[in-house]
Amino acid sequence: MAEKMSKKMTFEExxxxxxxxxxxxxxxxxxxxxxxxxxxxxxxxxxxxxxxxKNVEKKMDTILHEDGEEEPFIIQEEDR
Incomplete structure (x- = not known):
């Protein structure tokens, strides 16, 4: 458990x-x-x-409601 928690850590990690x-x-x-x-x-x-x-949920809402058209789902890592 010596790993440091990082904002760059993936959800899975x-x-x-x-x-x-x-x-x-x-x-x-x-x-x-x-x-x-x-x-x-x-x-x-x-x-x-x-x-x-929550960030993924917001991105999905944006993708699904933008101009009434659905776009392909692309996840980008957050820059912090």
Whole structure:
């Protein structure tokens, strides 16, 4: 879990790290201080995933409603 969270992280990478955190916490044998750190990191990853999904949703709305015509769906990474 030493990987740093980055705004350039893909949705899939963030979800993978989040799943690893959940597995560790569910095992229940993590010391309290580490559990708190993992929980905080998980919340940040969850927020990152939520933001990425909302951005894709906005792009889809734009694509589907622009001039009443549907355009091909193209995902571009966010520049941050």
């Amino acid at each position: 963030a979800m993978e790290q989040l799943e690893e955190i959940v597995e560790k916490l569910e095992q229940g044998d993590v010391p309290l201080e580490e559990s708190i750190d993992l929980y905080q990191q998980g919340m940040k990853l969850s927020k990152l995933c939520h933001t990425k999904l």
